[in-house]
Amino acid sequence: MSHHIVEVRDLIYAYPDGTEALKGVSFRIEHGSAVALVGANGAGKSTLLLHLNGYLPTTRGDVYIGDTAVTRETAALARRAVGLVFQDPDDQLFMPTVAEDVAFGPLNAGLPPEQVERRVADALARVGMTHVRERPPYRLSAGEKRAVAIATVLAMSPDILVMDEPSANLDPRARRRLIELLLSFEHTRIIATHDLEMVVEVCSRVIVLDGGRVVADGPARKLLNDEALMLAHGLERPHSLKHLHPRELHLDNRTRGSL
Amino acid sequence: MGIANWIEIGRMDELGRMDTPVHRVDARAKAVVTLAFIAVVMSFPVHEVSALTPFLLFPVTLAALGRIPSRQILKKILIAAPFAFVVGMFNPFMDRQPLAILGPFTVTGGWMSFASIMLRFVLTVGAALALVACTGMNNLGAGLGRLGVPRVFVVQLLFLYRYLFVVADEGSNMFRSVELRSERARPLSLRMYGSLIGTLLLRSMDRAERVYRAMVARGFDGEIRVLRRSSFRWTDAVFIGIWLAFFITARVWNLADGIGLLLTRITP
Numbered sequence: 001m002s003h004h005i006v007e008v009r010d011l012i013y014a015y016p017d018g019t020e021a022l023k024g025v026s027f028r029i030e031h032g033s034a035v036a037l038v039g040a041n042g043a044g045k046s047t048l049l050l051h052l053n054g055y056l057p058t059t060r061g062d063v064y065i066g067d068t069a070v071t072r073e074t075a076a077l078a079r080r081a082v083g084l085v086f087q088d089p090d091d092q093l094f095m096p097t098v099a100e101d102v103a104f105g106p107l108n109a110g111l112p113p114e115q116v117e118r119r120v121a122d123a124l125a126r127v128g129m130t131h132v133r134e135r136p137p138y139r140l141s142a143g144e145k146r147a148v149a150i151a152t153v154l155a156m157s158p159d160i161l162v163m164d165e166p167s168a169n170l171d172p173r174a175r176r177r178l179i180e181l182l183l184s185f186e187h188t189r190i191i192a193t194h195d196l197e198m199v200v201e202v203c204s205r206v207i208v209l210d211g212g213r214v215v216a217d218g219p220a221r222k223l224l225n226d227e228a229l230m231l232a233h234g235l236e237r238p239h240s241l242k243h244l245h246p247r248e249l250h251l252d253n254r255t256r257g258s259l
Numbered sequence: 260m261g262i263a264n265w266i267e268i269g270r271m272d273e274l275g276r277m278d279t280p281v282h283r284v285d286a287r288a289k290a291v292v293t294l295a296f297i298a299v300v301m302s303f304p305v306h307e308v309s310a311l312t313p314f315l316l317f318p319v320t321l322a323a324l325g326r327i328p329s330r331q332i333l334k335k336i337l338i339a340a341p342f343a344f345v346v347g348m349f350n351p352f353m354d355r356q357p358l359a360i361l362g363p364f365t366v367t368g369g370w371m372s373f374a375s376i377m378l379r380f381v382l383t384v385g386a387a388l389a390l391v392a393c394t395g396m397n398n399l400g401a402g403l404g405r406l407g408v409p410r411v412f413v414v415q416l417l418f419l420y421r422y423l424f425v426v427a428d429e430g431s432n433m434f435r436s437v438e439l440r441s442e443r444a445r446p447l448s449l450r451m452y453g454s455l456i457g458t459l460l461l462r463s464m465d466r467a468e469r470v471y472r473a474m475v476a477r478g479f480d481g482e483i484r485v486l487r488r489s490s491f492r493w494t495d496a497v498f499i500g501i502w503l504a505f506f507i508t509a510r511v512w513n514l515a516d517g518i519g520l521l522l523t524r525i526t527p
Binding site: 050053055076079080083084086088090091092094095096097100104105107108109134136138152153156 | 272273276395396397418421422424425466469470472473474475476477478479480483484
């Protein structure tokens with residue numbers, strides 16, 4: 001049984017006040033792919049992400065992680081398989097030191113201390129943040145906070161990484177490091193973002209949400225290059241695509257390097 | 260960066276991670292001794308001043324052996340001082356019964372109890388700050404938890420400490436933005452203050468929801484687990500023993516008077 005597959009079927013979610021945030025969303029994401037979730041503010045991206053680890057219960061429809069439907073009973077399992085990196089690292093980093101924050105998830109999973117220590121060391125090394133391990137998180141720069149927030153999730157060794165606006169508030173260098181980091185992961189990645197230039201570099205597939213519905217789902221470069229589609233849903237065609245030879249538009253990122 | 264920078268909350272964490280004999284004492288031992296200290300200091304009669312002075316030894320020793328710069332603690336005592344001042348402020352006016360005559364001045368009971376309140380405030384707040392600085396907030400939390408303090412309180416305490424600066428910064432950003440958009444001369448109206456405080460409260464509640472969400476995503480089940488576990492050694496018991504003995508001695512006998520008498524008897 002693989003946990004690397006995410007499937008959402010006819011997901012409907014209404015907030016307690018009756019507003020429908022998601023009006024029947026369906027998609028299936030395969031093992032190891034990087035998928036961008038794009039759409040204007042209020043399109044339902046963040047609400048959708050909170051369903052992937054069972055934090056919000058579905059009003060109707062199902063979310064599957066691997067072969068398991070996410071319900072109240074299986075939420076713990078989903079939370080182990082799906083690592084959620086939130087938009088504001090200050091919400092995610094609440095322990096007094098970076099190392100303790102990274103240890104928070106593994107300790108909750110009940111791992112023995114030596115194993116927790118190894119997970120912490122590995123996760124921090126993976127994001128290049130070993131040198132800040134004893135520092136208090138709120139003393140870090142925005143880029144460091146972001147990297148540490150990702151480490152806190154990596155330490156739980158999830159199969160699927162889900163990120164909400166990972167490049168928000170980063171300076172160009174920190175953003176570049178983030179992109180390199182995202183490209184280096186083998187996990188299934190689901191990235192909700194407005195940074196379409198980053199999507200061009202990192203993701204092979206794009207799902208466009210608007211008004212709680214999936215309005216387009218396909219190869220990243222093809223959809224992002226569709227000016228009419230982008231404008232219709234409050235988005236813009238990324239500049240970098242305007243300079244590409246049409247032949248390149250249909251290539252996947254991974255094959256792009258070999259050109 | 261505002262308030263958070265000024266009171267240097269982060270600095271307390273750095274101090275708490277140092278390695279000195281006092282830092283190595285188990286958090287539980289330090290917490291028990293500090294609680295006993297506060298209880299004893301509070302148990303003196305209202306007009307007592309001189310018998311309280313020997314108790315300064317505890318926070319001063321803790322800070323000195325823990326190599327805590329006194330400025331760090333004094334600054335934070337000053338921040339809280341207005342509260343104690345307000346509590347004791349009216350005593351000199353209410354209680355005008357003369358207790359002693361110092362040259363041309365008559366010291367009334369009100370002034371004595373005011374001095375007593377301020378001294379107790381400095382002692383207890385100083386001791387609590389020295390405790391946090393020599394232990395680190397999260398070690399202290401873990402220690403309190405293992406002493407049997409309910410988990411809810413411990414978690415509340417740790418979160419209060421962690422998010423104090425985030426909320427303080429949010430608040431100062433809001434006040435700054437109001438200042439920038441209001442005319443220089445006009446002070447903020449009470450109504451403006453009300454809506455700002457209300458907004459700050461709502462924002463804090465939203466933040467709490469998001470933090471909880473992030474915790475649940477990492478398997479939070481109501482218990483905060485800590486990696487390092489210190490063990491209770493015999494030196495910790497000695498630490499408790501010595502200080503409790505001192506507190507009891509200083510409570511029963513007025514050591515300041517005793518030393519004064521001793522000195523005046525020796526030097527004619």
